[in-house]
Amino acid sequence: METLEEILKQDKNAKTKLFKKGEVIQNKGQYSPHTYFVSKGLLRSYIIDSKGKQHIFMFACEGWIMADLESIEFEHPTELFIDCLEDTEVVIFDRNWMTKPDVEADQLLQNIRLLYRRMGVLQKRILMQMSSPAIDRYTHFLETYPQLPNRIPQHMIASYLGITPQALSTIRAQNR
Amino acid sequence: METLEEILKQDKNAKTKLFKKGEVIQNKGQYSPHTYFVSKGLLRSYIIDSKGKQHIFMFACEGWIMADLESIEFEHPTELFIDCLEDTEVVIFDRNWMTKPDVEADQLLQNIRLLYRRMGVLQKRILMQMSSPAIDRYTHFLETYPQLPNRIPQHMIASYLGITPQALSTIRAQNR
DNA sequence: TTAATGCATTCATGTAGATTAACAAATGAG
DNA sequence: CTCATTTGTTAATCTACATGAATGCATTAA
Structure with missing residues (x-):
C-alpha cells in the first residue's frame, strides 16, 4: 500500500x-x-x-x-x-x-x-496525565517524539506536559 | 439517515x-x-x-x-x-x-x-485535565454525562476525574 | 558598543489535592 | 434477622507542583 x-x-x-x-x-x-x-x-x-x-x-x-x-x-x-x-x-x-x-x-x-493512531496517542496521554508524575510523562514524551526536543524550546515541552517551565527545569536537573 | x-x-x-x-x-x-x-x-x-x-x-x-x-x-x-x-x-x-x-x-x-465524537471528548478531557481545577472538571462531567451519576458510585466519578474519592467529597461539600 | 528581548535556571513560599485514618450509613449475602 | 462489605464523609498531615522573583546567557537591534 x-x-x-x-x-x-x-x-x-x-x-x-x-x-x-x-x-x-x-x-x-x-x-x-x-x-x-x-x-x-x-x-x-x-x-x-x-x-x-x-x-x-x-x-x-x-x-x-x-x-x-x-x-x-x-x-x-x-x-x-x-x-x-x-x-x-x-x-x-x-x-x-x-x-x-x-x-x-x-x-x-x-x-x-491516522485517526486511530491519533486516538491512541490521546488515550495514552490521558492515562499518563492521570496516573504518572511529571518526570515519567517527560520521559515518555522523549521516547515518543525523539525528534521534537531539537525543534522546540523547553517551555513548550513543559506546556505540553501540563507543568511550568520551572518544574521541567527542576526535573531535568534532578535527572542529571 | x-x-x-x-x-x-x-x-x-x-x-x-x-x-x-x-x-x-x-x-x-x-x-x-x-x-x-x-x-x-x-x-x-x-x-x-x-x-x-x-x-x-x-x-x-x-x-x-x-x-x-x-x-x-x-x-x-x-x-x-x-x-x-x-x-x-x-x-x-x-x-x-x-x-x-x-x-x-x-x-x-x-x-x-462516532470516532470523531470520541476524539472530541478525548480532546476536551485532556484540555480540562491540564487547565482546569477538579471542581470545574466535575461540573463539566455532570453537564456532559447527566445520566451517569445516577448509575455509578461517586468514587468512580473521582477516578474518572483523576482525583481521590475524598477530594471529590470535599469539593461537593463546598459546592453546597 | 549597549540595550533589549527571549530562554533557561534556581530558590522561597503557597496551595490543590494525596494520603492516612476513623466513622456512619447503606447495601447485600447467608 | 445478623454480619460483612461497599460507600460516602470529615479531618490531620504531607507532597508535588505552582507562583513569583532574581539571575545568567544568548541572540538581535540600534
Missing part, C-alpha cells in the same frame, strides 16, 4: 498550502472545519485558559494531522489556536472529507489509520 | 453478545482487537498503575463505542481492563471492521462520526 503522502500527491482535489514560521492558521472563536495533513514542517495547537495561561494540546510534524475535531464534530466555534513553529506545508481537507464519494479505498483506509 | 443501531440490527455480520454486571470483557496483557458498540447497559475501561491504583479511562453507555484503540493501532497488548457496570448488550467488531468491502456507506459514515 502507498503512503498517504504519495496518495495525496496524486489527488487532484487536495489543496496544498504553504505557511511561514509564526503564522497563525486558526484563531479561537472561529468555526473552521478543516483538517490539515502536514507534509513538511511543524504545527502547534493550544488553548488559552480563563487565567490567560497557554496550554499546548498537540504538535503535528511530518505525517501527522492537525484539526480541532471537537469543534468539527459538535459544530461549535473552536477553542484552539493553531500556528506554525516552522515553515510548513500542509494539505487541507474540509469537513466530511473522508466520506466523499471520490475518495479512494486506499486513501480512506490510510485516513482511518 | 438511520441511526447506527438501526443499521447494525439489520447487519447479518454483526455479532451481538450479552454480558452480566461485573463480568470482565478484557484483561490487561491480552491483545484483543475488538471494538464494542454498546446497545444497552454500561461499560467501563480502566488501568491499574505501577502503584496498584485504578484510573478509569472512560465509560461507554448506550450509543457509544468502547475499544483500546492504542492497542489496536500499535498492535501491542492492551493496558486496559474492560468490565460491565450493568448487564450489557454489545455489538462486536474486529480490527479493520470499518474498511471491509461489505460495509455500507451509511454505516461507514456513522462509524466515522
Whole structure:
C-alpha cells in the first residue's frame, strides 16, 4: 500500500498550502472545519485558559494531522489556536472529507489509520496525565517524539506536559 | 439517515453478545482487537498503575463505542481492563471492521462520526485535565454525562476525574 | 558598543489535592 | 434477622507542583 503522502500527491482535489514560521492558521472563536495533513514542517495547537495561561494540546510534524475535531464534530466555534513553529506545508481537507464519494479505498483506509493512531496517542496521554508524575510523562514524551526536543524550546515541552517551565527545569536537573 | 443501531440490527455480520454486571470483557496483557458498540447497559475501561491504583479511562453507555484503540493501532497488548457496570448488550467488531468491502456507506459514515465524537471528548478531557481545577472538571462531567451519576458510585466519578474519592467529597461539600 | 528581548535556571513560599485514618450509613449475602 | 462489605464523609498531615522573583546567557537591534 502507498503512503498517504504519495496518495495525496496524486489527488487532484487536495489543496496544498504553504505557511511561514509564526503564522497563525486558526484563531479561537472561529468555526473552521478543516483538517490539515502536514507534509513538511511543524504545527502547534493550544488553548488559552480563563487565567490567560497557554496550554499546548498537540504538535503535528511530518505525517501527522492537525484539526480541532471537537469543534468539527459538535459544530461549535473552536477553542484552539493553531500556528506554525516552522515553515510548513500542509494539505487541507474540509469537513466530511473522508466520506466523499471520490475518495479512494486506499486513501480512506490510510485516513482511518491516522485517526486511530491519533486516538491512541490521546488515550495514552490521558492515562499518563492521570496516573504518572511529571518526570515519567517527560520521559515518555522523549521516547515518543525523539525528534521534537531539537525543534522546540523547553517551555513548550513543559506546556505540553501540563507543568511550568520551572518544574521541567527542576526535573531535568534532578535527572542529571 | 438511520441511526447506527438501526443499521447494525439489520447487519447479518454483526455479532451481538450479552454480558452480566461485573463480568470482565478484557484483561490487561491480552491483545484483543475488538471494538464494542454498546446497545444497552454500561461499560467501563480502566488501568491499574505501577502503584496498584485504578484510573478509569472512560465509560461507554448506550450509543457509544468502547475499544483500546492504542492497542489496536500499535498492535501491542492492551493496558486496559474492560468490565460491565450493568448487564450489557454489545455489538462486536474486529480490527479493520470499518474498511471491509461489505460495509455500507451509511454505516461507514456513522462509524466515522462516532470516532470523531470520541476524539472530541478525548480532546476536551485532556484540555480540562491540564487547565482546569477538579471542581470545574466535575461540573463539566455532570453537564456532559447527566445520566451517569445516577448509575455509578461517586468514587468512580473521582477516578474518572483523576482525583481521590475524598477530594471529590470535599469539593461537593463546598459546592453546597 | 549597549540595550533589549527571549530562554533557561534556581530558590522561597503557597496551595490543590494525596494520603492516612476513623466513622456512619447503606447495601447485600447467608 | 445478623454480619460483612461497599460507600460516602470529615479531618490531620504531607507532597508535588505552582507562583513569583532574581539571575545568567544568548541572540538581535540600534
